[in-house]
Amino acid sequence: MFYREAGQFKTSYQADGQIFPILQDRLALLVLLAVAIVVVPLVASPYALSAILIPFLIFSLAALGLNILTGYAGQLSLGTAAFMAVGAFASYNFILRIPGLPVLAAFVLGGLSAALVGIAFGLPSLRIRGFYLAAATLATQFFVVWCLTKIPYLTNYSSSGVITAQPIVILGYAFDTPNRKYLLVLAVVVVMALLAKNMIRSNVGRSWMAVRDMDVAAEVIGFRLMRTKLLAFAVSSFYCGVAGALYAYAYLGTVEPEAYNLDLSFRILFMIIIGGVGSVLGSFLGAAFIVLLPVLLNVLAHSLTLPTSVASNLELMVFGALIIFFLIVEPHGLARLWQIGKEKLRLWPFPH
Amino acid sequence: QPMEQYIALPSYRVGPYAAGGSGFYGGIIDYFNLVNLSGGVNGVKISWEECETEYNPSRGVECYERLKTKNGGATLVEPLSTGVAYGILDRLAVDKIPMTMIGYGRSDAANGKVFPYVFPLITSYWNQAAAMIKYLGDKDGGMDKLKGKKIVHLYHDSAFGKEPLPVLEALSKQYGFELIKIPVTPPGSEQQSQWLQIRQARPDHVILWGWGSMNAVAIKTAQRNGFPREKILGVWWAGSEEDTVPTGDAAKGYSAMTFNTPGNYPVMDEIRKKLYADGKGNLADASRIGSVYHMRGVSAAILWVEAIRAAQEKFGKGKRVTGEQLRWGLENLNVDEARLKAVGAFGMLPRVKTSCDDHEGSGAVKVQQWDGKKWNAITPNWIVGDKALTRKLLEESSAAYAAEKKITPACLK
Amino acid sequence: MTEDVHMQMNEPEAHFGAAGRKTGPVILDLKNISLSFGGVKALTDISFDVRQHEIRAIIGPNGAGKSSMLNVINGVYRPQQGQIVYQGEVRKNMDCHAAAKSGIARTFQNIALFKGMTVLDNIMTGRNLKMKSNFLMQALYWGPARREEIAHRIKAEEIIDFLEIQAIRKTPVGRLPYGLQKRVELGRALAAEPEILLLDEPMAGMNVEEKQDMCRFILDVNDQFGTTIVLIEHDMGVVMDISDRVVVLDYGKKIGDGTPDEVRCNQDVINAYLGVGCA
């Protein structure tokens, strides 16, 4: 009874177009942000920050990027990690080769490089659809990683192809502790999530969804397929590129191209499917699921004092089983589950 | 202050490398149990905790972060994964926890002035590569005989496989053999084209720088193409039972590097007797006791325990040492013949003596050959390659790293 | 060719459709259109024209080629032969985007709404050609982009009011019953403020009452905005009541063209389609 829009009348379309039309939602989000910005850095342990929250945020960003492409524009892609790699290695090279380049600018340039690669590999999407496209995007995955291992210039001639991310210094302020890194990542992710939400609620977003839902009709209405799809590839790759740069700079530190392997692409795909295809919130929920669940299971399995190999295998099985379980409960992902929960709450205490 | 010496083990027992992971960590834990049975290190028991990384860098980092603060703080970590090791490399100095990378990772990390908390103990890839060429030269009847010979470097196309290239290239120039580099795309489950190329090139030796399933496939494909296995020399990650058993007879005659001499040792007998006989062994399958990975784990644990002992000598006998103190122990390790004899592992691993300049401490390896059933050492003595060369490369490379990271190289106290 | 066109343009302008509606000059002229798919001849040598402001119906048995005709008009299919003259210009390479840009909007026989989007969003997509701000501005959602969005939103709301679908504004269209989906689809087409509106069986699956509403919408659009309408419909009551002129197709051929009354009494049409003679 407390959670509903009754009594909240919109007097302008502007108000109605808000991201969160319900006051309670807006408040909740503000509180959440306040907690994330103020409380978390104060109370969270370095472990929580540097091993859970930072990767969670980075993966959320990558998942958001993939969601733009797959969830909103309907182009299934398995090349996410490749775009992340481009972002990371490009940022590394920009910082290395342009003395005095601000780190954030390098991230943006890294993202733009990824966007370029995204456009190049997005071209086939004009003809290829569905799982054919997905399998074809694997070409990106393998090709990019191969280039990174084969072109010594990209890794600054490091003998083994490993790069070490430069320290993050912005305006003379070093982001070197988990706390600071967390805040930096949080800021980037929040801003980019907001931008994504804006795109999605305006014409670009609608063009993506239109192409996703029925591309022929979208064309008849006047959307240009090529421009729309390539833009989706570009924006998505940009997001993934920035996420990849953060992955290297704010999380791993030293990376080899192999860190951006197919496995990572798949993990990010899992995130959006579990979280909710075509939902910004879903990207976050999915990332939380895929990052947290194995940790929880691991902790749990250890508390059972099983032999480790048994525990590890059980973990894997339970993880798989839970994925299936959640899909059966709600095929549209956690975000939908959340939404249904909210709808129920709105009707509460009446069942319908 | 807990009395136990706690060690973090971000291990992997599922996934593609589970076979190696379970052997290696099994060996470590077996030795720890053995030490604890006899009262620990001067009365300090060793404790440890495992965490499943699936060989995945990001999960590995999480494991490290989770494990490091437990039980009063981890004092040592060993991920047995290059990716994970890189992911935590930057964090070690901050957390003051030493990490060993026994037989893997970046070779230049042996420079303790630049990498104070990293210990690529026993031997690095560069020294191994140098030793390989030395062995091949000796086998052919002297290093000068290498001139004009063809050596194929068949490698896992990744940072790991490319690591020895500087050494091999330098040696190829020095001794005048032709180095043919043939990469295999991971995971390498199909190598027909590579082996056709090899057969075409008619090399005198093939260095198999592989990892995981790629090794068995290489050996099988060599057989399929009628290439003699005697001419193939594997890296130590291509020299375990896991690499040869699945090939059946195909691996007969194949040899590989190792830093553990195959055979039986008193310490292994003790493990069998005191642990497995009582059902307290860590390996699910007792037939794997004394296997290459298991022995490698035991060796790692021996070195750590010796380092703990050394640290206790300096900072207080019978007391738990901190990560910083253990770092000192690792840096001032001197496991000589006498110590090895004392722990029942004489001959099993080379003597190791570390210093701030040399976190590797040895660089000596042996060659073993598969007879269809088990590995046998075929070099009676430990082989050491051209250390001057590797030292030069190490200095250059670590200096570049230091410059990039803005580190002033210095020894820690 | 062009002479031909001018000739037509110079014709006296005032026409009165069968429904007493004042219609303008020929806005769309289809000449000798032929279209086939492999062996199937969907359209054979079809010519007819559409005048400004009229309601032009296309009828014919199933599989006669009616939908294909619409697809030709708005560039989804490219005819193997023939010529389309639209607003006095010969359209050679008409593709759907060009058609949309020049003011042709349509609805589809098998509803082609964007299933994952809400009713409002679907209608907003209809206005996409009128939106000018680039995507960076949209991402920032600031200044002109925001104002533009709101301006178009107002237009969309007008259409929602017009079609009386206020209550389902925020519902994903996939959940709507068939009839309402048809209405939303009309709304999406209207949102483009088209010159010509092509409607493919807009009243299929509706009951009489709903059809009456739908007719009213169509007539109002025609009246208020002067939109020319090309309509395919199987309900003869509707066709005969509201259209000015009717084309009849059968097996891809034109078998009749004229006012509803003329068509109704055409023996070929009766044989092929209507079944009953004119009363």
Added chain:
Amino acid sequence: MNLNFFFEVLIGGLLSGVMYALVAIGFVLIYKASGVFNFAQGAMVYFAALTCVGVMDKLGVSLWIALPITVAVMILLGLAIERVVLRPLVNQPEITLFMATIGLAFFIEGLAQLVFGAQVRKLELPIEDVPSQYLMDNYNILVSQFDIMAALVCGLLVTSLALLFSKTKVGRALRAVADDHQAALAVGIPLQRIWAVLWAVAGLVALVAGMLWGARNGVQFALTFIALKALPVLILGGFTSMPGAIVGGLIIGASEKLAEVYIGPLVGGGIEGWFPYVLALLFLLVRPEGLFGEKIIRRI
């Protein structure tokens, strides 16, 4: 150019292609009949091979006894998958079913290793993986006799499955299911039963692939990765075509080997990882549904 060498590479490639096709068949089977892209196919291959050697090991029995046991296990697995995973997910979007198979893959991998352990094992089939002496002597061309047998097995599988799809009532029903679950149910196609049978058959195909690949590379976790080799084969041949799987396999196998041998050295080698994908991709630009795949119908 050394012609003999060229032919060796070509033939080696073709035969590797056959091995890829063997895995691809499993994918086609499931995709064609339910529109599901079965991510767990690789895991099933591993599971099958591991079960077979695991049974031999644990029970100490010979291959000929272990094999029927494994067959039974694979059939049970297929039935269980239908009951637990697919049945509740009828009529859901493709991507959901795809994700479910990912969950399945994790589960099967965990289960296999839990029951039989993670160590690498060998699997010896009665046919040795050595060059065929006959071909060597008579044509001076090096072909493994094992590969020849694999090609025969693969051909047999493809022919029988292709016949099943094109000639039988069940085949038609399967294609119907892939088009529209809901309508298939409405006409009375017993989706559940058909899926159960199908997954059981897919399990058996996985077993065949697992035995051959296991004998070739050893029974180890990496068997799950060979699915990656099957993907370009699939997109080239078309997801919905049995003959496509084999033709695609041959093309991919041959061209990737030739590329690695003749182009690889020019660009630093190791192009086998991406070359098949790029090749398949270029090919798709010409035929977006692959060689023999069913055209995607886009009509309004």
Added chain:
Amino acid sequence: MTTAPYLSVNNVEVIYDHVILVLKGVSLQVPQGKIVALLGANGAGKSTTLKTISTLLRGERGDVTKGEVQFKGERIDHLTPNELVKRGLSQVMEGRHCFGHLTIEENLLTGAYTRSDSRAEIKQSLEKVYHYFPRLKERRSSQAGYTSGGEQQMCAIGRALMAKPSMILLDEPSMGIAPQIVEEIFGIVKDLNSKENVSFLLAEQNTSIALRYADFGYILENGRVVMEGAAADLSCNEDVKEFYLGVSGAGRKSFRDMKFYRRRKRWLA
């Protein structure tokens, strides 16, 4: 009604997606050998009712939370559609749902999946369907996905007939069909009904024709049955006349003379 109902739906409640309540206690009966029409505005719940009966609801995340469905005196809500078809209950779904990649003929043949009859018999049924819909015969080897809307609709109906059902649920059979063929379809319905004693439950928007052929009718409004009665009675009812048949006191009104949007009369809120 005196005869025991062949099909009966008792007080069924349906919820989609756990939250959207669509049927609020619908009850209806179809006696053996009768044609029953289910009428109602868009969104009244006609299709949902039919899907509840054929248990196809499960695939659309709909749940039957109350009530039961009986066919030939047996509860069928737990059966699979396959078992229902075997028992003689077939459904023609709204919106065609042809198998796009199969040819028209293959589509029809899948309809006979549950039959274990000989090839000849099935061939005979096929010929019968072609006889009903000559247009299908012409297009028999085209992929259904490329045929026109009306052809697909015929295909869907023909496919259901191929199962030789004893009871057919028809969801808007006349949609998108040329008027002549509509008459023919209803002729077929009558034909099957009288000659082969097939029962029908048909959801139809074309009220006049539906009531002309049906024996009995139900009017659904907002998920509730608001009116029921013999077809003849219903077509005489003033409200039905005005809102469903489009005829008011002064006979049929021209569509162009509707000068205002009608406010629908609701029987129940």
